[in-house]
Amino acid sequence: SPTATTAERVVLTGYMGAGKSTVGRALARELGWEFCDLDHLIETTHAATIAELFTQHGEPGFRQLETRALAAALGRHNAVIALGGGALESLTNRLLLEQKPNTLTVFLDAPFEILFDRCVLQPDAAIRPVLKDPDTAAARFKARRPQYQRAAHIIVDTEPLTPAETVARLIEEL
Numbered sequence: 001s002p003t004a005t006t007a008e009r010v011v012l013t014g015y016m017g018a019g020k021s022t023v024g025r026a027l028a029r030e031l032g033w034e035f036c037d038l039d040h041l042i043e044t045t046h047a048a049t050i051a052e053l054f055t056q057h058g059e060p061g062f063r064q065l066e067t068r069a070l071a072a073a074l075g076r077h078n079a080v081i082a083l084g085g086g087a088l089e090s091l092t093n094r095l096l097l098e099q100k101p102n103t104l105t106v107f108l109d110a111p112f113e114i115l116f117d118r119c120v121l122q123p124d125a126a127i128r129p130v131l132k133d134p135d136t137a138a139a140r141f142k143a144r145r146p147q148y149q150r151a152a153h154i155i156v157d158t159e160p161l162t163p164a165e166t167v168a169r170l171i172e173e174l
């Protein structure tokens, strides 16, 4: 797997609520690298929120926009890239990531109950269309977890770490 000396980008994956954006932003600051949030990139590219894009294009349409954004993001150097929680559902996306050289992929893991609570308690809970139904959200977590694991060079059990502690752990491991 790529090491700190060869890695040109770090990709953070994991379910909604895992801390990909929070940890990613802080890690980028520590490394002196750029931070790129895939959801944010999609929103600015299309001048619409994720929720609006789901409504306008349906989930399959959103996933196509996500694939284009991922391809663009993977072109960046010295960047920490936070994926959306569903980005690795697509085989195309998994291959894009897997075949990208010098790219270190990190899976931020935590138990489903904790992730779900974190997301539902957030003020912006309504902006995550995928979370509307807890049973579906749990089923998705179960289906996605092996994909996150397979994609990752590094797995961090973030529970009960704070985002700052997770960043410190990653700095040690990179």
Ligand code: S3P
Pocket: 014, 015, 016, 017, 020, 039, 050, 083, 084, 085, 086, 087, 127, 128, 129, 130
């Ligand atoms: C999704 C996760 C979201 C966002 C979209 C769909 C998912 O990203 O891409 O709402 O399918 O899990 P976060 O994991 O950053 O919330």
